Amino acid sequence: MSLTEDVKRAALECGFDRVGISDAAPLRAAEAAIQERIRAGMMDGLRWFTPERARLATRPQELLPGARSILALAASYLGVRPAPTRRPGVPRGRVARYAWGRDYHDVLKDLGRDLLNGIETIAGRPVAGRIFVDSSPLAERAVAQRAGLGWFGKNTMLLLPGAGSWAFLCEIILDLELEPDQPVGKSCGACRRCLDVCPTGALVAPGVLDNSRCISFLTIELKERIPRHLRPLMGEWIFGCDDCQEVCPVNRKPLPGRIEALRAYDDEAAFPRLLPLLTLTDEAFRARYRGTPVLRAKRWGLQRNACVALGNLADPVAIPALAGTLSDEEAHPLVREHAAWALGRFPQREARRALERAWAGVQRTTDASALREELGLALDRAA
Ligand code: B12
Ligand code: SF4
Ligand code: SF4
Structure with missing residues (x-):
């Protein structure tokens, strides 16, 4: 098995449901799209979402000097049990699904660290890596799209074939050369x-x-x-x-996640x-x-x-x-x-x-x- 295949297998064994690889080149189209959104006022309200952040978020080399590739990972947060039901009788609110379980930032970062250790063992040398889950500046959907995990939906979510959008994204920028995947050739078609x-x-x-x-x-x-x-x-x-x-x-056919803490x-x-x-x-x-x-x-x-x-x-x-x-x-x-x-x-x-x-x-x-x-x-x- 190649180094790339070994790394992908290790990611799935850690509990991630999808894994793909992207090179570490700048994400130029994503930067243009994000800067345009900022200019148009579409990111108003998020003070930290600045043009400088967007620039950095699309330059993996600046996020990890010596970056050679990016491991794009996704973890479904749906449970295997039936979805919770709303019990009648008293007024109830709704919480979005992603927030029903434990905080995914902590859970996925821990998993990412385990994976990084595993990658060092596979590579047989120290590997520099930086893990991203949501809060750090990396254009995560753009990386995942380039790594072949899924396509940009019209709702702006990354849609994963066979898993849909009920999945968190996590990335590890590595100073390790791996074979990149191709983006998936799918789209939403006429649906709206x-x-x-x-x-x-x-x-x-x-x-x-x-x-x-x-x-x-x-x-x-x-x-x-x-x-x-x-x-x-x-x-x-x-x-x-x-x-x-x-x-x-x-x-419609969601993928039940395997990470207990998220479900x-x-x-x-x-x-x-x-x-x-x-x-x-x-x-x-x-x-x-x-x-x-x-x-x-x-x-x-x-x-x-x-x-x-x-x-x-x-x-x-x-x-x-x-x-x-x-x-x-x-x-x-x-x-x-x-x-x-x-x-x-x-x-x-x-x-x-x-x-x-x-x-x-x-x-x-x-x-x-x-x-x-x-x-x-x-x-x-x-x-
Ligand atoms: C800021 C932010 C938000 C903001 C703004 C969301 C937005 N759509 O931009 C708010 C607070 C509203 C938000 C809400 C949610 N978020 Co949020 N959020 C982020 C964050 C931190 C940055 C996203 C960003 O850069 N937005 C700017 C836009 C312009 O960039 P983009 O989303 O990458 O969009 C790309 C495409 O739209 C494409 N594009 C450009 N033009 C066009 C045109 C067409 C036609 C198409 C198809 C595509 C396309 O190019 C863009 C650049 O790559 C990311 C984590 C991260 N660090 O990346 C999480 C993230 C995107 N959020 C996430 C989640 C789970 C949510 C919620 C579902 C939570 C909830 N249930 O309430 C909602 C979903 C709302 C929605 N429909 O997007 C997940 C999404 C996972 C996935 N499968 O996509 C992320 C990746 C966090 C994670 N690590 O898992 N979020
Ligand atoms: S256009 Fe349809 S398929 Fe695409 S994200 Fe929206 S609802 Fe899903
Ligand atoms: S874009 Fe999606 S998450 Fe945001 S208000 Fe509309 S339906 Fe809700």
């Missing part, structure tokens, strides 16, 4: 289901995503108030969004009860979400999102809890604002009374202008 289903219109054209409209950005990355006009479109999503993947025909989930991880989230203490939040991607939203962010979902569900059972959040001076100011917005969506008198009480309260304070504005709008709407 993802574009039609996106609730916020974030997929503005095939393969073009307006970050600042994407529910994934709004619920995870945005650390401010959610634009009011987008809130009603967010449905029950409180962390991430899967709408443009759920409709994708390539995902150790239950119904509550997928469809969390919303009311207990509103009163979750910092300690309880950390205990529940430690080691999972959801921690990134922070407690107040998740509570802000839960208010929006409750406003969209408009189940009157939520009114007392939302009223409690609104009047809680210890609660994060943005959470209180979103609770006011949610209450303004209920036709019930009880919701209006809670808004009026809060309105009377904020007249006496000088430092609550944003809440006052939100209350004014909510009361006008509920009138």
